[in-house]
Amino acid sequence: MQTKLSHTLKQLDREEARLRRYTWLLLFFWSIVSATSLGWGLLEQHQNTQEIALTQAHAHLNRDVAYRSWVGHQQGIYVETSSKVLPSRYLQDLPDHIFTTPSGKELTRINPEYLARMVNKTFPKLHGSPIHVSSLGYRRLLNAPDAWEKAALYKFMRGIPEVVEFTEFNGAPYLRLMKPLLFDKSCKPCHPNQPYNKGDIMGGMAITVPLSELIAITHKQNTVSTIWHALLWLLGLCGIYLGRDQLIKGLYRQRDAIEIINRQATYDLLTNLPNRRLMIDLIQHAEAQCTHHGHFAALLFIDLDHFKIINDTRGHNVGDLLLIEVAKRLRTRLRGEDRAARLGGDEFLVLLPKVSGEIEVATDHARSVAEKLRITLAEPYLIKGEKITLSSSIGITLFPPQESRGESVTDILNRADKAMYHAKSAGRNRTSF
Numbered sequence: 001m002q003t004k005l006s007h008t009l010k011q012l013d014r015e016e017a018r019l020r021r022y023t024w025l026l027l028f029f030w031s032i033v034s035a036t037s038l039g040w041g042l043l044e045q046h047q048n049t050q051e052i053a054l055t056q057a058h059a060h061l062n063r064d065v066a067y068r069s070w071v072g073h074q075q076g077i078y079v080e081t082s083s084k085v086l087p088s089r090y091l092q093d094l095p096d097h098i099f100t101t102p103s104g105k106e107l108t109r110i111n112p113e114y115l116a117r118m119v120n121k122t123f124p125k126l127h128g129s130p131i132h133v134s135s136l137g138y139r140r141l142l143n144a145p146d147a148w149e150k151a152a153l154y155k156f157m158r159g160i161p162e163v164v165e166f167t168e169f170n171g172a173p174y175l176r177l178m179k180p181l182l183f184d185k186s187c188k189p190c191h192p193n194q195p196y197n198k199g200d201i202m203g204g205m206a207i208t209v210p211l212s213e214l215i216a217i218t219h220k221q222n223t224v225s226t227i228w229h230a231l232l233w234l235l236g237l238c239g240i241y242l243g244r245d246q247l248i249k250g251l252y253r254q255r256d257a258i259e260i261i262n263r264q265a266t267y268d269l270l271t272n273l274p275n276r277r278l279m280i281d282l283i284q285h286a287e288a289q290c291t292h293h294g295h296f297a298a299l300l301f302i303d304l305d306h307f308k309i310i311n312d313t314r315g316h317n318v319g320d321l322l323l324i325e326v327a328k329r330l331r332t333r334l335r336g337e338d339r340a341a342r343l344g345g346d347e348f349l350v351l352l353p354k355v356s357g358e359i360e361v362a363t364d365h366a367r368s369v370a371e372k373l374r375i376t377l378a379e380p381y382l383i384k385g386e387k388i389t390l391s392s393s394i395g396i397t398l399f400p401p402q403e404s405r406g407e408s409v410t411d412i413l414n415r416a417d418k419a420m421y422h423a424k425s426a427g428r429n430r431t432s433f
Contacts, residue, residue: 009258012251012254012255012258015251016248016251019247019248020244023241023244026240027237030233030236030237030240031233034232034233038226038229049211049214050166053209054175054177056209057129057175057177057209060207061207064131064207065205068112068113068116071112071115072111072112072184076109076111076112077110078099078107078108078110079107080105080106080107081098084122085108085110086108088108088110091109091110091111096109097109113133116130116131129207129210130207130208131207132149132206132208133181133204133205133206134146134149134150134153134204135203135204136150136153143203145203145204148165149204152204153201156201156204157201161179162179163177163178164177172211172212173210173211173212173215174209174210175209175211176208177206177209178204178206178207180201180204181201181205182200182201183198183200183202265277266278268341270342271323271324271327271342272327273327273331273340273342274342275341275343276341276344278341279339279343279349279351282339282341282351282353283351283409283413286353286399287409287412289354290399290400295355295356295357295362296355296357296398296400297351297352297353297354297355298351298362298365298369298396298398299350299397299412299413299416300350300351300369300370300395300396301343301348301349301394301395301397301413301416301417301419302330302348302349302350302377302394302420303346303347303348304346304377305392305428305429306390306391307319307345307346310388310390314386318383318384321384322381322383322388326348329373329376330348330350330373333372333373334350337353337354338350338352339351339353349416352369359400362398363398363433366398367396367431370394373392373394374394374431377390377392378392378429392429393420393424393428393429393431394420394432395418395421395422395423395431396431397415397416397419419433420432
């Protein structure tokens with residue numbers, strides 16, 4: 001029975017260990033899922049920021065291309081000359097480069113590039129990011145491409161439609177976008193001597209968009225997302241721990257219930273001593289140890305003399321209290337390895353699992369322990385303020401390692417019981433082998 005209980009408790013221990021392992025695995029999995037979700041969200045936010053910046057760059061570039069194309073199709077436009085708008089020396093070979101109105105105002109023709117520069121110079125905040133037109137065969141130094149633009153122009157010649165790069169400029173983040181500038185018939189008036197045909201690449205239009213504001217907004221959104229993910233992760237941890245604690249508490253309740261049931265089945269409820277069933281297991285174990293190690297064990301059968309008279313005259317309540325006191329005295333007078341049990345009624349058993357390997361020494365030791373217990377049990381008891389004197393008859397038996405091989409626990413109990421009755425028939429309050 002004890003083996004079965006031990007097996008059940010070990011099984012519960014294994015279930016608890018398995019539950020703790022699964023909890024750690026679940027925590028690890030939840031952490032991976034939370035981190036993956038956060039990382040994916042941050043990556044998407046980063047990509048969205050780049051897409052927004054690219055959309056803005058395309059919008060600026062397309063707007064610039066639109067009014068450049070319109071001016072080009074008008075073969076340039078005339079504006080009044082002033083200190084801020086001077087005739088372009090690159091257009092001086094064109095007819096009607098400078099035109100005087102009937103009212104005497106002097107007008108000069110300006111091309112799309114000149115117009116773009118003037119607008120950007122006059123309204124830099126409204127115009128936004130400036131467009132830089134460059135060419136490998138530039139005539140103006142301002143149209144000279146930098147290293148990145150030069151590389152982009154060569155890529156256009158290989159058929160690449162546009163070049164995009166997210167980079168840093170003077171420690172600040174920027175988006176650089178460049179698209180090819182194609183030659184059409186509207187370009188001919190301003191470039192009469194250029195050897196271009198329709199659709200040829202004249203150069204490129206580049207825009208540089210600052211990303212600091214967009215990145216600042218993205219950082220705020222990333223912070224909020226990180227906080228929410230952290231809170232969700234912590235909430236998940238709490239849920240996992242609470243679930244695990246409930247399951248472990250269930251295992252503990254199951255363990256407690258099993259131990260309570262086992263204790264009720266193997267221990268005497270009144271005296272809290274092992275009962276007959278548990279003592280049989282202990283005797284079987286002691287017999288196996290005797291046979292294996294070659295020593296003797298002793299079993300003492302104790303019967304309280306005239307206990308029935310005390311029980312009948314003073315009541316069962318007093319009798320129960322007396323039995324409890326007897327059990328206490330037995331526990332206090334025994335070694336740690338010795339065990340006392342209540343067989344039933346006023347009968348007790350004491351097991352000395354390891355006495356000696358020599359029968360004479362074992363006999364003397366068993367008789368000595370029995371005499372000490374008899375004397376101890378004969379001392380007066382104070383029950384509800386009343387002194388009660390009680391004697392006992394003790395039967396002793398040894399189970400030798402050789403002669404008793406194959407002997408059943410019932411046989412050992414019967415021999416101890418016969419020895420106890422022999423002590424009673426000899427006058428009570430004594431021990432007998």
